Amino acid sequence: MPWLTAHWLKQTTTEKFVEMPFIPHTPAEVAAMLEIIGAPDLDALFDEIPADLIGLPDAALPVALNEMEITRLMHDRAVQDGRWLNFIGAGGYEHHIPAAVWQIVTRGEYYSAYTPYQAEASQGSLQLIYEYQTMMASLTGLDVSNASMYDGASALAEAVLMAVRAHKLSTRVLIPKTVSPIYRATVKTIVAYQGIEVVELPYDPVTGTTPVPQNEDVFAALVIPQPNFFGQLEDVDGLTDWAHARGAKVIALVNPMTLGVLKPPGQWGMRDVSGVQGGADIATGEGQPLGAPLSSGGPWYGFLTCRTVLVRQMPGRLVGRTRDADGHAGYTLTLQAREQHIRRAKATSNICSNQGLVIAASTVFMSLLGPEGLRRVASACHANTRALTTALTALPGVRRLFSGNSFHESVVQLDRPVAQVLQGLMQAGILGGYDLSQDYPELGHALLLCATETKTVADLTRYTEQLAGILSVGQTA
Amino acid sequence: MKLIFEHSVAGRRAVAQMPRRLDSLDDLPEHLLRRDEPLLPQASELDVVRHYTQLSQRNFSIDTHFYPLGSCTMKYNPRACNSLAMLPGFLDRHPFAPAVTGQGYLTSLYELQQILIEVTGMAAVSLAPMAGAQGEFAGVAMIRAWHDSRGDTARTEIIVPDAAHGTNPATAAMCGYTVREIPTDAQGNVDLDALKKVVGPQTAGLMLTNPSTLGVFEQQIQAIASIVHHAGGLLYYDGANLNAILGWVKPGDMGFDVIHINLHKTFATPHGGGGPGSGPVAVSERLVPFLPLPRVGGESGHYRMLDERDCPRSIGRLSGNHGNGGVLLRAYIYARMLGGEGLRRVARYATLNANYLMARLQQTGFDLAFPKRRASHEFIITLKRLKDQTGISAMDFAKRLLDYGFHAPTTYFPMLVPECLLIEPTETESKATLDAFVDAMIAIAQEAQAQPELVKTAPHTLPVRRLDDVRAAREPDLVWSVGRECAVR
Numbered sequence: 001m002p003w004l005t006a007h008w009l010k011q012t013t014t015e016k017f018v019e020m021p022f023i024p025h026t027p028a029e030v031a032a033m034l035e036i037i038g039a040p041d042l043d044a045l046f047d048e049i050p051a052d053l054i055g056l057p058d059a060a061l062p063v064a065l066n067e068m069e070i071t072r073l074m075h076d077r078a079v080q081d082g083r084w085l086n087f088i089g090a091g092g093y094e095h096h097i098p099a100a101v102w103q104i105v106t107r108g109e110y111y112s113a114y115t116p117y118q119a120e121a122s123q124g125s126l127q128l129i130y131e132y133q134t135m136m137a138s139l140t141g142l143d144v145s146n147a148s149m150y151d152g153a154s155a156l157a158e159a160v161l162m163a164v165r166a167h168k169l170s171t172r173v174l175i176p177k178t179v180s181p182i183y184r185a186t187v188k189t190i191v192a193y194q195g196i197e198v199v200e201l202p203y204d205p206v207t208g209t210t211p212v213p214q215n216e217d218v219f220a221a222l223v224i225p226q227p228n229f230f231g232q233l234e235d236v237d238g239l240t241d242w243a244h245a246r247g248a249k250v251i252a253l254v255n256p257m258t259l260g261v262l263k264p265p266g267q268w269g270m271r272d273v274s275g276v277q278g279g280a281d282i283a284t285g286e287g288q289p290l291g292a293p294l295s296s297g298g299p300w301y302g303f304l305t306c307r308t309v310l311v312r313q314m315p316g317r318l319v320g321r322t323r324d325a326d327g328h329a330g331y332t333l334t335l336q337a338r339e340q341h342i343r344r345a346k347a348t349s350n351i352c353s354n355q356g357l358v359i360a361a362s363t364v365f366m367s368l369l370g371p372e373g374l375r376r377v378a379s380a381c382h383a384n385t386r387a388l389t390t391a392l393t394a395l396p397g398v399r400r401l402f403s404g405n406s407f408h409e410s411v412v413q414l415d416r417p418v419a420q421v422l423q424g425l426m427q428a429g430i431l432g433g434y435d436l437s438q439d440y441p442e443l444g445h446a447l448l449l450c451a452t453e454t455k456t457v458a459d460l461t462r463y464t465e466q467l468a469g470i471l472s473v474g475q476t477a
Numbered sequence: 478m479k480l481i482f483e484h485s486v487a488g489r490r491a492v493a494q495m496p497r498r499l500d501s502l503d504d505l506p507e508h509l510l511r512r513d514e515p516l517l518p519q520a521s522e523l524d525v526v527r528h529y530t531q532l533s534q535r536n537f538s539i540d541t542h543f544y545p546l547g548s549c550t551m552k553y554n555p556r557a558c559n560s561l562a563m564l565p566g567f568l569d570r571h572p573f574a575p576a577v578t579g580q581g582y583l584t585s586l587y588e589l590q591q592i593l594i595e596v597t598g599m600a601a602v603s604l605a606p607m608a609g610a611q612g613e614f615a616g617v618a619m620i621r622a623w624h625d626s627r628g629d630t631a632r633t634e635i636i637v638p639d640a641a642h643g644t645n646p647a648t649a650a651m652c653g654y655t656v657r658e659i660p661t662d663a664q665g666n667v668d669l670d671a672l673k674k675v676v677g678p679q680t681a682g683l684m685l686t687n688p689s690t691l692g693v694f695e696q697q698i699q700a701i702a703s704i705v706h707h708a709g710g711l712l713y714y715d716g717a718n719l720n721a722i723l724g725w726v727k728p729g730d731m732g733f734d735v736i737h738i739n740l741h742k743t744f745a746t747p748h749g750g751g752g753p754g755s756g757p758v759a760v761s762e763r764l765v766p767f768l769p770l771p772r773v774g775g776e777s778g779h780y781r782m783l784d785e786r787d788c789p790r791s792i793g794r795l796s797g798n799h800g801n802g803g804v805l806l807r808a809y810i811y812a813r814m815l816g817g818e819g820l821r822r823v824a825r826y827a828t829l830n831a832n833y834l835m836a837r838l839q840q841t842g843f844d845l846a847f848p849k850r851r852a853s854h855e856f857i858i859t860l861k862r863l864k865d866q867t868g869i870s871a872m873d874f875a876k877r878l879l880d881y882g883f884h885a886p887t888t889y890f891p892m893l894v895p896e897c898l899l900i901e902p903t904e905t906e907s908k909a910t911l912d913a914f915v916d917a918m919i920a921i922a923q924e925a926q927a928q929p930e931l932v933k934t935a936p937h938t939l940p941v942r943r944l945d946d947v948r949a950a951r952e953p954d955l956v957w958s959v960g961r962e963c964a965v966r
């Protein structure tokens with residue numbers, strides 16, 4: 001390791017009382033405390049630990065840096081990571097985050113509190129979570145929301161487990177190939193040991209969407225992504241009605257940013273008048289677009305909403321409004337009989353800590369944007385991606401891969417390997433998108449791109465010109 | 478306090494924060510579009526900032542109050558860890574951006590891996606799990622993968638002491654195992670005879686926290702390890718209490734095969750009102766191939782995320798990306814600010830503070846759950862005697878502490894000690910704070926005798942009085958809707 005080690009070792013034999021980062025004790029206080037304890041020295045406090053387990057100071061660990069030194073180091077590293085013009089989406093989206101969002105939630109009162117076990121001393125976090133639950137339930141068109149899961153992919157796995165518990169008769173779950181390959185991989189890891197069979201559904205190579213399947217054995221749930229991993233809009237109504245007609249649950253996997261303008265999962269289906277109840281039963285997805293920075297992938301959060309009848313199958317924390325001894329409204333953790341600290345081996349999940357601070361950011365974010373802001377962001381993303389796709393597909397050697405509607409990502413096919421093109425774009429400071437050819441080799445040289453509201457006309461032009469330059473080399477006329 | 482929705486006025490917008498106009502969606506079919514308006518506030522930036530600032534003032538937190546919540550290690554979260562992890566170069570990076578664009582980030586994570594390997598004495602680590610419970614899941618899944626890889630599929634049970642945290646049995650169940658609970662003896666150690674009775678060819682492993690959730694060091698750990706290993710099982714270390722022994726005792730040396738570390742405890746990353754946490758898993762040599770993905774590999778200047786192609790026997794992915802990256806950066810910064818010496822000092826002073834507080838409370842008449850034992854970084858008092866005398870429960874006592882300006886310790890966990898308070902002061906609190914806490918404890922004990930009603934109806938000085946949990950569960954009110962009555966206070 002490139003860090004300084006050894007020299008501090010010399011000092012550890014005699015206890016040093018000065019210069020202890022974040023430990024306030026003075027020598028006089030330590031002496032007074034030891035006297036109350038009745039211990040001769042600090043070593044004595046470890047006298048119940050078998051002596052052969054106590055190790056020597058570790059020479060391989062670095063020396064301490066003070067705040068100025070670590071600031072220098074981290075600034076250098078952050079600058080090294082640079083600034084890029086980013087057109088990658090594929091599950092994480094670059095959006096403008098209002099300045100107020102992280103300034104508020106990094107206040108110590110939010111940042112350094114924990115799970116609101118003592119409700120009366122945590123009304124701030126609790127009311128905020130209640131507001132969050134209200135916003136997410138409304139956004140997804142469902143009845144209730146929990147207080148977050150770790151991220152979108154793991155939340156999808158929990159939604160699958162939840163649907164299987166609720167269905168009771170089948171442990172088969174259908175997941176279209178238009179769900180992110182990484183999400184599918186995550187689901188497989190997390191549900192692997194509970195006897196669940198994950199069946200992947202093929203997509204239509206023309207539209208890049210999931211056709212309503214013809215025949216299927218009994219299954220517990222169908223996952224419907226909207227928009228799907230290719231950015232394409234699925235026939236959510238047809239798929240929902242099809243699954244419901246077969247007695248299965250529908251799990252909507254949605255990007256919450258798009259729900260300002262796209263039909264919410266709770267309203268999917270119902271075109272069929274044969275008495276089938278419409279609307280997805282569970283909605284889940286990645287909350288990152290609502291106020292979490294990309295941050296190399298985390299911390300983000302998974303949201304999970306559902307119909308009231310399923311609430312007892314929900315994993316994770318739930319906040320409810322109740323009354324205090326004077327009859328005034330107040331908030332508290334509730335329906336805890338689902339959770340690990342009460343039910344232990346029979347809990348709905350092992351989740352304990354969740355992504356509290358990130359949903360706090362999301363709540364402030366949604367409050368600032370409101371319905372109009374959300375609509376504008378979503379529509380700007382749609383318009384930008386549309387404009388970029390149009391401009392790029394006007395270049396020789398680039399064509400749009402799928403027909404049908406896409407939202408704020410689209411797939412283009414190139415005349416040469418994507419990796420090579422992306423490399424070229426990087427020379428110009430551009431991250432040109434996500435290379436699909438590894439996960440979907442059948443699509444050829446396919447590139448998934450995304451232009452959010454953060455991109456200007458000049459940015460789109462820059463991308464187009466650079467790509468034109470790269471493709472002009474070696475092109476046969 | 479009003480809800481944010483009650484500040485909403487139709488047509489009000491925080492326009493500076495949003496795009497200038499609504500773009501056309503005319504290429505999209507009508508039936509895929511939203512017709513109704515989601516219930517989000519329509520408010521100005523000031524409305525929102527004031528509301529959430531005022532709400533924050535209704536929270537206890539480490540920055541505002543002593544927060545001795547046992548098993549949670551509520552130590553000070555250094556501010557530099559936050560501001561440096563939020564530098565634009567880190568925040569703006571997309572997880573799928575090529576590794577060359579993230580060498581600053583990846584270098585930090587790689588070095589954090591090295592630091593964690595050192596302090597745990599394990600062979601390798603994965604930073605992927607997003608909290609302790611997910612680390613547990615990864616750990617038990619690896620135990621299973623290891624047995625499966627040897628064709629040893631008859632192992633169906635995980636042994637868990639009765640004092641274990643709820644995530645331990647819940648995790649074992651998620652991994653398809655049956656949970657066997659074993660009792661604790663009078664001194665807070667695992668009952669070895671009971672262990673010997675349940676261990677066998679069906680044992681996949683044992684999950685243990687050491688120091689345990691009872692606030693004492695499990696002295697027979699080497700014997701336990703040998704019993705479990707002898708039966709062919711593996712040993713899981715729940716690292717929630719690593720703060721107590723950091724830099725002094727390495728879980729690897731105690732015989733553990735796999736451990737998780739709660740970075741939001743021992744490495745001072747924020748608890749954030751519930752999370753995000755981070756729960757890296759570290760393993761001994763034989764489990765390395767099974768570690769969850771991704772992991773940071775490569776070498777200086779060329780670090781990258783290892784994936785399925787590098788590690789084909791991995792248990793797989795636990796999330797869409799790489800765990801809680803920003804939390805990992807904060808933990809790394811903390812570790813660098815402490816250095817090897819400072820990390821080792823953590824355990825020593827956390828233990829000093831716990832033993833001092835324990836001694837003072839005992840000397841003022843409180844009953845310790847394990848009076849013959851040293852405290853680790855935390856300890857338990859039981860209020861059973863007080864309850865029998867006065868009817869004041871641990872819950873009442875905890876609520877009254879809030880009136881005195883202290884967050885309550887953990888109550889009613891572990892469940893085997895009646896009317897318990899699990900108290901963890903951490904190393905970052907001063908003697909003066911601990912003394913003030915003792916004064917409050919004494920005062921409340923006196924109130925319990927002289928004015929029991931005052932304690933039973935506490936808290937009296939907080940934004941709300943005691944809340945009705947039964948009503949909350951019986952008539953769940955989980956979302957607000959327009960037209961509902963307003964919050965009164």
Ligand SMILES: Cc1ncc(COP(=O)(O)O)c(C=O)c1O
Binds near residue numbers: 548609686715754
């Ligand atoms: C002993 C113990 N084990 C496991 C956990 C679970 O950790 P997390 O909340 O990070 O999932 C906790 C903390 O909450 C704990 O105290």
